[in-house]
Amino acid sequence: MSVQRILIAGEWRPAVARSSFRAEHPATGELLPDEFPVSSWADCDAALAAATAAADFLRVAPPEQIAQFLTRFADRLETRKLELVAAAHTETALPKMPRLAEVELPRTTGQLRQAAAAVLEGSWACPTIDTKLNIRSLLSPLGPVLVFGPNNFPFAYNGVAGGDFAAAIAAGNPVIAKGHPGHPLTTRLLAEEALAAVRESGLPPATVQLIYHLAPEDGLRFVADRRLGAVGFTGSRAAGLQLKAAADAVGKPIYVEMSSVNPVVILPGALAERGAKIVEEFAGSCLLAGGQFCVSPGLVILFADGEAAQFIAGVKARLESAPSATLLSSGVARNLAANVELLRQAGAELITGGSLLAGNRFANTLLRVSGATFSSAPDKLQTEAFGNAALVVEVRDAAEAARVLGHLEGNLTGSIYSDTRGGDDALYAQLAPLLRARVGRLLNDKMPTGVAVTAAMNHGGPFPATGHPGFTAVGIPASLRRFAMLQCFDQVRPHRLPRALQDKNPNGRMLRLIDGGWSQRDATAA
């Protein structure tokens, strides 16, 4: 059987491969039929060379053309929906319905269309004009962006179709996707539609390129290559930290989303008022997609008393009666087992679950630890057990809760449940600032799963959730700003300026900061 081809410079060509791999059927562990290449440096080099030329074109391409590509790509994905959903289901075991067909694919096409709208509108680039000094600036394309897609979103975070992809393209950069080896066929299908959309919109063929797999040393070399503009990465903390170090050393912008336990604080009044409801919400959020979300609630902080015991018993019963999902891969299952074991060794007590099951599943798992024990080994007890497992931290009082929160590393999200009559307000006021400083998104009375793609969303957070707390990976137009450099034009002659900085507002609705005031008007000297 021949090895699948990679997409370089608009051609599906044989890889210069180090070796090859096959994805596994999650439930059975059987290898799937298609064989994919592990690229050598020669492939990376070819992709970079082609992307560099494409970047020169994209830098000056009309926004309409880039928007057309994004929209056509979204349309095409819908046309091929059945095949995409089938491939992703086979490779990830994620349910076809509603997850893949009704949630994730629409989210993916929605992101592409929102990105297209942002390109057309243009305000995302913060065009700024000083007419008196004739100094003008805006955020501009950076050059080729390398996107590493994660295992848990075969569409919506795929390197060749997902959030980082849409943001990088919308900001005017070509993308080189490094697919996730867990779902290479899904990625190939997406890339086929991307290439067709590239052709239909007249963009350079190398606007979208795809490599399936890399040796670690080639990945480290890639992110530090001088021709590369930036990197987007979603995946494990170990890989993220290595890539970040390699990129940081040469000042290459890299956006890594690495890990998060997404603490949920449930205050006593909330538990007394609606404990049963919160049990349902928590267990539901915890088990959603086998707990394989970046924002799965992995850490719950409760105040130890009768209500807490009842909450734990309720969650235990709920987890024990619910089926355990087939996980994304045998690797996910093994890591989950190892991390649950690590939590136990650090002092966590197993309430339920804790064991691998047939069919690449893991028993729905709940662990418990006291606030004092947590504070004695806070690093280990913040280990992310990616999958259907969560740890309850029982604190004795507000002071202990504050200590636990004070130990938290950066997270994507943090939730606080409080009662509706104000009884928890004093406690909220004391604890919320501690949590607020450590999370990108603070929720009230709500579990963190379900990341809405809205301009106000922040899917980001302090280290080690991500590498920089000022940026978000979801939420358009803010996510575009990651893949841009600030370019200032000082006395540059009018005909040489980018359209967005010329006196005339190019579309009549782009918001620009002109002589200190935000406006949609043309720029005319005062």
Added chain:
Amino acid sequence: MSVQRILIAGEWRPAVARSSFRAEHPATGELLPDEFPVSSWADCDAALAAATAAADFLRVAPPEQIAQFLTRFADRLETRKLELVAAAHTETALPKMPRLAEVELPRTTGQLRQAAAAVLEGSWACPTIDTKLNIRSLLSPLGPVLVFGPNNFPFAYNGVAGGDFAAAIAAGNPVIAKGHPGHPLTTRLLAEEALAAVRESGLPPATVQLIYHLAPEDGLRFVADRRLGAVGFTGSRAAGLQLKAAADAVGKPIYVEMSSVNPVVILPGALAERGAKIVEEFAGSCLLAGGQFCVSPGLVILFADGEAAQFIAGVKARLESAPSATLLSSGVARNLAANVELLRQAGAELITGGSLLAGNRFANTLLRVSGATFSSAPDKLQTEAFGNAALVVEVRDAAEAARVLGHLEGNLTGSIYSDTRGGDDALYAQLAPLLRARVGRLLNDKMPTGVAVTAAMNHGGPFPATGHPGFTAVGIPASLRRFAMLQCFDQVRPHRLPRALQDKNPNGRMLRLIDGGWSQRDATAA
């Protein structure tokens, strides 16, 4: 004589010092009378502890109070102008007039007032509201910011009064300043006024703290401390890279401005049209403040022909007839001599200058190299010779010019001179994109010195000019965004939201992205 005190938690207290130092009189090398401490880690720790508490206050302080501090501080600096100018002149040898009194101090107070205006207006934080989902986000304070000031701007980039200081405070963070050891007295005077303004505006005393000097290992530990929110650094590449690596390793936002040779490309038509004028502009920019600007033009690219020879002869004559300035310190003079030597060893030929003079001066220096030689050792020949020296690169044709530009590292600025009748336009079109991608600010027909503090300014650029090409250190409000984290509030109850995210627009003029449209209106559900 007693050692000067440091400013911690609102008190001038004796340092827990490792040792002490005295600044030198630049022209004579004599040590100045005041003795200042080199702090130990105990001082850093005390500053961090106090700043952490101050940060909690500032996070929720009304914008009016922060703006009042910035404005009062600016007023106070003007009141103490004579003493400040005298101290800075003594410590740096920079001219009192016009530089210190009429340019740099007004720039400093102007920055503080612009920052105050940005705080009051509030749009800098990009408040974003989705009324349907009740998700809201904005840029928020990060926590204590450590600012390392450079040697060459005793006021406008001083850690306790300059651009990073103003931006960090305006974004709602306390500042711990690490003064530059070249001008500790100036820094003390500035800090005295800052402290008085802190008191007058009712902010926590630890809003502004000052340490004069640190051992390198304490600096590295400081930037990686968990309590610190971010770091601003302006200085040498060696120190900047070390601090950046230490901060990057723990995901701490650090903004470093390190080095730049600020290439100037003079196209043949411009030289033929107005060569004598460009000689004047170039020599003037080159010698301004002894060439000790981050944006001093250190590299000139010319097309080798008769006009180029005439340009070089003109600059040579101009440099030889102009006085050589007293440099900021003997260290600057020694480094300049060493770097000129390094350029010569890499193949540059000395046209004029090249030697140390009495009174801590260096002969105005011009070097020359061919495009081919430059391209054979591009790294060495991009060595920044900070001070009154510049290197001319003579290229034979457009292809060689393109090769030279292709070798350039990231710079703060790049200039292109072209003729006014369009004769250089084809060459411009070919070369400008190469330069554009490598510089933060592109100029036409203008030397890079003179960084206007305007919203449209970018004082930043690709690595190694800075650590991230998306940010600027000058230009308000953009410079504030460096010292902020993105905070999202998901279903957070209305009374718990920051004022800027509540339905009512807090000042009626803050621009917010509400349900997809930028607006100054109140947020009401559609």
